Amino acid sequence: MLEIDSLIAFFTASILLALIPGPDNIYVLTQSIMQGKKAAFMIILGLCTGLLFHTLMVVIGVSVIFQTSLFAFTILKIIGAIYLLYLAWQLFISSKSELKFNKNILVDYKKLYLKGIFMNITNPKVFIFFLAFFPQFTDEKIGNINLQILILGLLFIFSTILIFGLIAIFSSNLSKFFTNSILAQKILNRLTSFIFLALAIKLLITKQ
Template identity: 30%
Template structure:
């Protein structure tokens, strides 16, 4: 495992994106346990991208402008849906007294979709992994899977750390409805901004 791979992966994972925003929202609204579930869900959403890269579907996605656009705008639509749901639903970012009642299945489904509907992640793997795997050498496929596993592990650890830190301040905002309103609007705005960024990016 090269230091360059670990450093590049850490930079990519630490940089805030849709997964981080989603994990922070779960942490502030439902607590530490929910943030870990959200981090796990976002990490789980990476699996299809890894499989697409390994099986060659990522190359097709990269070569076909139409396929890329379909997946991209599905992701944009979902991010805008998340923004609207967060802004409209006043219960979306509300500190809950009983985090266990939130329902982990909903957190997992949303978290997985956040990363599945991001074609840039597939393209990233397509461009990123080959730099650290020589396809001409034996065991190239196991190495690619191993590197993908490390990427996913670091993703979970970093996202969970973001979530745990955010969950630690929940008690300070429980009795401040204006802060919660501001947070709800901020998260909605973040989803809109990320959706706009995805819509404007090319392959």
């Protein structure tokens, strides 16, 4: 079973990631403001269904990687580290996000749920990120890697529901905060960029 320290570190990183203004949480924010909290929660459920799909894909992918050659493991490790470094750099240099509101007043909850799923599962960056992020918090010595990743995936989904749900509930206040506070966004982006940097370094020194 995963150690409590690893779970706390993973959950903290997941919370920070969910807080960073990006396409998903900004879309949840705008839907909550323009179409109501129920619409936002349908989007959240859709996104998290997509996250579950990516988690299962990572479970399959990682199990294959651990059973293949050292060369394949090394190549994937390098690609994952480069991607994490890229994310770290993008966050470090990023400026204030601009919110663009959708004026559509028709609410089709089923369509919003399916759209959330589609937005997530059609984004290959989510799978690549999961593949680079999740293994950092696993330990082959303490048990089944696939089970550990599944647990982390469920914890990541919980953190997403928690933060995105709070965004939906407190949408009006969060809207003003994120649109008016450049400093708050910059601090959050810089902090998370250093987390990505540390994870990239850790991934590079990880052995098969």
